[in-house]
Amino acid sequence: MKTDRRKFIKKTAGITVLSALSPLMGMGKSSLLSSPNPDNGHVFLTKPYLQNPTSNSMTIMWIVNMPSYSYVEYGINSKMEHTAREVEDGLVVAYNRINQVKLNELKPETTYYYRVVSKEIVKFDPYDLVYGETIKSDIYSFKTPSATADHVSFLVMNDIHDRPHTIPHLMNLYRNTRSDFVFYNGDVFDHQEDEEQIIEHLLAPSCNTFATETPFLFLRGNHETRGKYARKLQYYFSNPGGGQYYDYRWGSVHFTVLDTGEDKNDDHEEYGDIVNFDPYRVEQLEWFKEVSKTKAFKTAKFRVVLMHIPIYYSGNWHGTTHLRALFASEFNKTGIDICISGHTHKYGIHKPVKGKHNYPIIIGGGPIEGNRTIISVKANSSSLSLNMVRDDGTEVGSVEI
Template sequence: MAKENKMMQRRRFIGNISKAGLLGGLLVSSTGSIANEIEALAAHPGEGHIFLVNPYLQAPEPDSMRVMWITNKLCYSWVEYGEGAELTQKAHETTNGLINAYNRVNCVQLNGLKPGASYRYRVVSKEILDFEPYELKYGETITSDTFTFQTPDPKVKEVSWLVMNDIHDRPASIPHLMKLAGNDAYDFVFFNGDMFDYQTDEEQIIRHMLAPCADVFASRIPFLFVRGNHETRGKFARNLTDYFSNPGQRYYYSFVRGPVHAIVLDTGEDKPDSAPVYAGIVDFDAYRKEQAVWLEKEMQTLAFKKAKFRVVMMHIPHYYSGDWHGTLHCRELYAPLFDKYKIDFFIAGHTHRYGVFNPVKGQHNYPVIIGGGPTEGKRTIMKIKANEQVLQLSMLKDDGTEVGKYEIKSKR
C-alpha cells in the first residue's frame, strides 16, 4: 500500500501528461532564481520521499551502462544489479575519493559488464536529513521497481533504432509515437533535437520528457539525445547537461552498433551569434568549427572506414531548411566532409515538414531524411534497421501511415 501511495504522489507531481502535451504549455514558475526554483522543487514536504523520475538508461556500451534518476530529497543513492535473479552487486559514483551524495539528480555508471548480456537492476536512494561536518543523519530509504536491460554486443550483425524529433513540449507525443513501433524490437531510441521550446526549469524537463520516457521505455531501453536549436534557449539551457549522459559527456559524439557507424552533431542555433535575441552570450560559429575538426578526425578512424553503413544524425539539415545562418554554416563546414568521406545516410528534423530526398549530384550524394512535427498530423517516428547487406528506414506519421521509406545496400 505504501508503494502505491508513493506512486500516486509521483503521478500527482508529474501531472496529467496528456493534457500538458495538448496544451503545449510550460508548467513553470515565472519568478525567482534558478537556485530558488530548484530548492523549492527539492522540498515538496507534502509529497514525502519519492522518485520524481524513475531510472532511465543512458550511454550504452558493451561493458557499461549509465543509470540516471531523480529524487525530490537530497540523498545518498546507488544501484543494485546482477545477471541472475539476485542483485548481488552495488554501484555508486565516486569523485576524487568522495562518494557522490547530498544530491537529487543521479548518474551511476555500471562498469565491467558483459557484452550482449542481460542484467536486472533497481535504484535506491537514502534521504540525508542533516549533513554536518562530523555527523550525518539519514532519513527514509526508497527503492525502485526492478528493471532489466541488455548491453550492446559488438559481435552482432544487425541493429535497429527509433528516431523522434521536434516534440516541442508536447509530452503526450512520446507515448503516442512509441506505440507505432508495435512489437518490433529496437536497441535504442534517438531524440534528434527540439524536445522543448526552451528550457525554464527542472520540472519542465521532468514532465515533458524524462517522465514519459521512463514510464514508457527508458528504464529498459536506453535513449540518446542531441540538442536542437530550441534546446539552446532559456535560462535553464545551461543546466540541461545535468539530466542527460551522452557518450563522451557532450552533445556531439559517435558510436558503433552492428554494421552502423553513427555520427551525431550538435548544429546549435539557426540564427547568427550576433542576433539581438542572444544578447551576446552565444558562440555557435566557433562551436560548429570545433565539431568540424573533430568530425574529420572521426571519419579517418578505422571504425568509420570499416563500417558497412555510415550514418549522420543532427537536428538542422544542411539542405532543404531555408537559408538561415545555421543551415548555411552547417552546409559550409560539414557538406564537404560528408561527401569526401562518403557517408551513406543522413537524418535530421527542424523544418517541421517530413520528407525523403534522394541523392543529388553536386549537392549531397546520399539520401536526406527529415522528420516532421510537432503538431497532430505532422508528428513522425522513424524505424531503422540494418544488417550487413542492407539499411532500411520507414517513417510513420502519427496516425500510423507510412509517409517515407528508403533502402540502401552496403557498398563495402
C-alpha cells in the same frame, strides 16, 4: 498535413565505478540541489532511465526530490547481488538529487535486473552524517548489446515541442518491435524553463513507455539552447563521451551526432549576446575530420549522421548555411551514407543529388497532429533500411541502402 514551422513557434512559446560526468559535486545550494517539493517527503521524481549503452556497460539515471546518497543494486537474476555507486576522485557522490551511475564490467548480450536506491541525507556536517528515509524503485531489466553482432535497430523522434503525449503515441506504433535504442533528434522542448518541464515533458513519458528497459540518446535542437534553464539541461543526460556532440559505433553502423546550435546569427537581437555557436560549429568540423580517420568510422559498413538542423532543405537561415559551408563537402568526401534531421516541421525523404549531397537526407515531421513522425532504422552487414511513419500509422517514406 504540413505546417509552417516558424508560424508554429510564434504561437507556442559492490562495484565502485568511475563516472565520466559528475556535474553536481560541489554545486552547493543551487537550483539543482534544492528540493522542489520537500513537503512530499523523500520521493522519486522519475523512474530510472537508461543512457549510453555499450556491450559491457550501462548508465542509469534517476532524480529524487531530496539530497541523498544513491546507488544501484543489480545482477543477472532478481537477487541483484551487486552494488554500484558513483565515485569521483575518491569521494562517493552524495548529497545530490540527479543521479548517474555507470555499471561497468557487464557481460555482452546478457539480461540484467536492477533497481535504484536513494537514502535521504538530513544532516551533512563534517563529522555528523545523518540519513533519513530510504526509497527503492521497482525492479527493471535491460539487455546489453552484443559485442560482435553486426545488426542494430533504433527509432528516431524529433520536434515534439512540449507535447509529451506524442512520445507514447509514436512509440505505440512500434509496440511489437524491439529496438536497441531510441534517439531524440532535437527540439523536444520549446525552450528550457525548469526541471519540472524536463521531467514531465520528456523523462516521465519516456520512462512510462520504454526508458526503464530501453536506453535513449539525446541531442539538443536549437530550441533546447533557449531559456533560463538551458545551461543545466546537460546534467539530465549521459551521452557517449559526456558532451553535446559525440560519435559511437553499434554493429555495422558508425554514428556521428552533431550539435547544430541556433538557427540565426550569434549577434541576433533575440539572443542578447549570450550565444557563440559559429566557433562551436567550426570546432565540431575539426572534430569530425579526426573522427573520420578512426578505425570505427572507416570499417563501418554504414555511416549515419544525426543532426537537428539539416544542411539542405531548411531555407537560408544562418544556421543552415553555416553548417552547409562547413560540412557539405566533408560529408561527401568521407562517404556519409545517410543523414537524419528535423527542424523544418516538414517531413520528407530527399534523395541523393550528386555533387551536392551524395547521400539521402531524411527530415522528420513537426509537432502538430497529422504531421508527427517516427523513423525506424535497421541495419546489418549488407543493408540499411529506413522507414518513416506518420502519427496515423501511414508510411510516408523509405530508404534502402
